[in-house]
Amino acid sequence: MAFNVEPLVERIGSMQCGVGESPVWHAGEQALYWTDIPDRKLWCWNFFSGQTNSWPLPEMAGCIAMAPNGWAMAMETGIFLAPPPSAGIALGPLQRLATVAHARPDMRFNDGRCDRQGRFWAGTMVLDTSLGLPLGKLYRFDADAARTGRVDAVIDDLIVPNGLAFSPDGKTMYLSDSHASRQTVWAFDYDVDTGTPHNRRVFIDMNAHPGRPDGAAVDADGCYWICGNDAGFVHRFTPAGRLDRSIAIPTSKPAMCAFGGPGLDTLFVTSIRIGDDPLSGATFAVRPGVTGLPEPVLHL
Known part of the structure; x- marks a missing residue:
């Protein structure tokens, strides 16, 4: 597909998140949900009304996923279920679905999402990324984990797990490690059938492209979109790993992207607040000329 015109990138809402992460399109509500990790908030923006709402969270939530009766959240100490939020009403009590045993206390969940079958995948990281400690792990929350209340690691030796997509x-x-090393x-x-990844290989060496690999999404053509953190781009790679396109975002630290909108033809991009840049931490919308895929719902 040829892209001859640079698409318009627009800001949605006026919020400025510390770390805007895990945007998820809720088709039933025609709304985008995402989390602000350090500010411990869940955000929602309605496509038609433009109204935004937020709810405080008891822990930092690295990623969220739709569940039949609310939202699954990978937080600091485990996987939780939050009831469906309502505007102007405090979020109800969270139900703990599973506990995680971190390698050290200063860790939390980071990037994650459901696979096409509804298993919730999420990675962990040490809070101080300057330490460069490869103690992060990728966990799978499925029916077995729901029964036992404990998630087990499938992949380890990660510093900052990101870019999870299917x-x-x-x-x-797909899985990235966005640490500079x-x-x-x-x-x-x-x-x-089993939710088991194997035959690991390098898909993209991001040292050859602008930005560190952060959050990602896959479009209906099977192309992989990933935020180039520190460089202010969202890149599109073909299934063969070839850079196909780059879209400039008006702040240097885009964090994660997701397709949404009534036709799944809008790419939403969250970002990280830095210094006095008034657009950092904002959430953006762009119509890149391709469509995405419906986000799976947690299935147990």
Whole structure:
């Protein structure tokens, strides 16, 4: 597909998040949800009314996923279920679904999402990324974890796990490590029946492209969109790992992207607040000329 015109990037709302992460499109509400990690908030923006709402959270939530009866949240100490939020009403008590055993106390969950079958995947990291400690792990929350109340690690030796996404057929899993010493996106063959990734290989060496690999999404063509943190871009890579396109974002630290809107033709991009840049921490919307895929719902 040829892209001849640079699309318009618009800001939605006026919020300025500390770290805007995990945007998820809720088709039933025609609304975008995302989390502000350090400010411990859940945000919502309605596509048609433009209204924004936020709810305080008891812990930092690195990523969220739709659940049949609310929102699954990977937080500091485990996986929780939050009831459906309502505007102007405090978020009800959270139900703990599973506990995680971190390697050290100063850790939390970071990037994550559901696979096409509804398993919730989320990675952990040490809060002080300057330490460069490879203590992060990628966890799978599925029916077994729901029964035992404990998640087990599937992949370890991660510093800052990010970029989790799945191909349209669910048979390829993508995962990045955005730490400056790694800057790599891997692809895995993915067993959709067991939820097991294998045959790990380098998909993108981001040292060859602007920005560190942060949050990502996959479009209906199977192309992989990833935020180039520190460089102010969202990049599109083909399934073969070739850079196909880059869209400039008006702040240097885009964090994660997701497709949404009534036609799934809008790419939403969250970002990280830095210094006195008034657009940092904002959430943006762009219509790149391609469509995304419906976000899966947690299935247990």
